[in-house]
Amino acid sequence: MSRESTERRLRADGFASLEPGEEIVAWCRAWVSRAGHLQRIAARWRDVAVVTDRRLLLFGVGHFTRRPRRLVLADLLENLTVADVGTHPGRGLRCSRPGRPAMLLELGSDAWSRRFALELQERAASAMSTAERLITTATTTTPAAGPAAASGPTEPA
Numbered sequence: 001m002s003r004e005s006t007e008r009r010l011r012a013d014g015f016a017s018l019e020p021g022e023e024i025v026a027w028c029r030a031w032v033s034r035a036g037h038l039q040r041i042a043a044r045w046r047d048v049a050v051v052t053d054r055r056l057l058l059f060g061v062g063h064f065t066r067r068p069r070r071l072v073l074a075d076l077l078e079n080l081t082v083a084d085v086g087t088h089p090g091r092g093l094r095c096s097r098p099g100r101p102a103m104l105l106e107l108g109s110d111a112w113s114r115r116f117a118l119e120l121q122e123r124a125a126s127a128m129s130t131a132e133r134l135i136t137t138a139t140t141t142t143p144a145a146g147p148a149a150a151s152g153p154t155e156p157a
Contacts, residue, residue, distance in 0.1 A: 009068055010050060017071055022052050025123070028107060028116040032058060035094050035102040047072075049105055051120045056080060056095065077127035082120055090117040
């Protein structure tokens with residue numbers, strides 16, 4: 001399947017289940033597996049990985065056509081920790097998520113894969129720092145005074 005037809009399919013209304021205002025930033029094909037000791041011999045396909053301005057999306061592909069068929073993962077970037085692994089920078093990305101096993105994305109050496117790797121790393125890092133700032137701001141603000149302070153002085157009856 002050509003890159004243009006895959007792009008059209010991903011951007012088609014209703015296929016990628018994008019949230020209102022969400023935009024596709026970059027996509028590429030990637031081998032996806034769980035990070036572990038036997039990840040190299042695990043059964044896997046070259047799936048379609050998409051990074052949007054808010055999430056990382058993974059689409060399973062059809063057996064014969066290799067066209068994107070169904071959404072199998074949609075993780076918010078603010079919940080992802082992305083680390084570059086392997087001997088070739090940007091070719092192997094380990095994505096860790098709280099409460100779930102880490103996954104390994106093995107990318108190609110083409111320009112689309114390099115752009116995808118850069119966008120995912122930058123956006124995940126900035127989303128995480130934004131989320132940390134929001135948590136820090138929420139914990140440092142003082143709560144409002146109790147109901148007695150809000151009612152003001154009482155008049156004698």
